[in-house]
Amino acid sequence: EVQLVESGGGLVKPGGSLRLSCAASGFTFSSYTMNWVRQAPGKGLEWVSSISSSTSYIYYADSVKGRFTISRDNAKNSLYLQMNSLRAEDTAVYYCARDGGELYIRFDYWGQGTLVTVSS
């Protein structure tokens, strides 16, 4: 059974940093592109970042470019998101999602999410 479990969310002040983790199990993690998708309270889904299976390709939404860094450790079946210079508008539930598409983007498995709150 595919499982994605996020952790690391919490309350942080504007300008602060936070590192999210996603532990994957039930599939060959090293074979899949992985993503972070977020959802602000009461709002829609927003794709944040993706990283290819071998880390050769990394992409970011314009809203987080230069502030967030995605990474992965295939030996530990883990995905990470380092978030710096956090702003109030980064407040959201952050989901880890597997890209199950073959040559296209499709989020076939999602974690339960971890809440990040940016507030003074």
Next chain:
Amino acid sequence: NFMLTQPHSVSESPGKTVTISCTGSSGSIASNYVQWYQQRPGSAPTTVIYEDNQRPSGVPDRFSGSIDSSSNSASLTISGLKTEDEADYYCQSYDSSNGVFGGGTKLTVL
């Protein structure tokens, strides 16, 4: 930037059929696959349609997807509505290597 536009909300009665649209801002929506996700309150999204019109195992055939190139839009149709279908629905495609979501549609079954 490529955008997907959905109606904010739709409502229909149990047993009826509802269609949710998803319109692409530019280019041809038919060029890239469209997925549809259902999200119930407090839960993560789950896929109800992928590759424009394919249903994952476990999704009832009351759910169907289609593409209309003439209007540059995708549609999710749910027939035989049940109260359990009440949820938010999001379309999703991609632009270059970026995922793109529609703004979501709240379906009310009343």
